[in-house]
Amino acid sequence: MPLSSPVPRALRHTRAIKLEAFARDDGLWDIDAHLTDIKTIDVTLASGPRPAGLPLHDLSLRLTIDRAFVIVHAEAASDAVPYAGFCDTVGPAYKGLIGLCLMKGFRHALRERLAGVLGCTHLTELAQILPTAALQAYANDVLDTRDGDAADPRPDRPFQIDKCHALRADGPAVALYYPRWFAGPGAS
Known part of the structure; x- marks a missing residue:
């Protein structure tokens, strides 16, 4: 169901986030994340005007990850920033993610490693959504979701x-699609 119809309004800002996952020939995976912020009007920043x-x-x-979701390489790039020569110098700090597991305390x-002045607010915010993106990338490729196999022993x-929410063990979706694992009322 779509959102309700909005009241009359004018677009002023677009933040676009794009995530792509690539299976590499060496068995590792690259998760590429990209964020842009674009204004529809000219703005004046402390560093000068931005058309x-x-x-x-x-x-x-x-982030380059192995099949266990462990980060083996990390890199960041800042191609447009409001404070050139300052914002774009923090990229090497993201190598500090190497060794972390996206699925365990990431x-x-x-x-701890990149919040506040230790990193770029926007790159760190972008990194927060990478665990679920990696999980989606691995589903049915690296991870066996067992979808459509009710007889799986x-x-x-x-x-x-x-x-x-949808796949809660005591909910109707699990009762319907994963009946063996249903834990709600009437479960055997």
């Missing part, structure tokens, strides 16, 4: 159960 349509931020972050460790339940 409408030119990015205030054009930032990229690449967001907490990210804040394995004793461990599919990893996605109890990871979101």
Whole structure:
């Protein structure tokens, strides 16, 4: 169901975030994240004027991960920033993510290592959404979601159960699509 119809309004700012996951020939994966902020009107920053349509931020972050979601390489690039010569010098700090696991305490460790003045607010914010992007990339490729296999004899339940509202173990979606793992009323 789409959002309701808005009242009359004028677009002033667009933040675009794009995430892409690539399976590499060496068995690792690259998760490329890109963020842009663009104004529809001319703005004056402390560093000078920025014409409408030119990015205030054009930032990229690449994490290379292994099949266990452990970061083996990280790099950041800042191609457009409001404070050139300052914002764009923090990229090497993102190498501090190497060794972290996206699925085990990543967001907490990210804040410890790169929050506030230790990193770029926008790159660090972008990094926060990488765990779920990596999980989506790995689903049905690296991770076996066992979708559509109600007769699967394995004793461990599919990893996605109890990871979101729709797939709660006691909910109707699990009863319908994963009946063996249903834990609600009437479950055997």
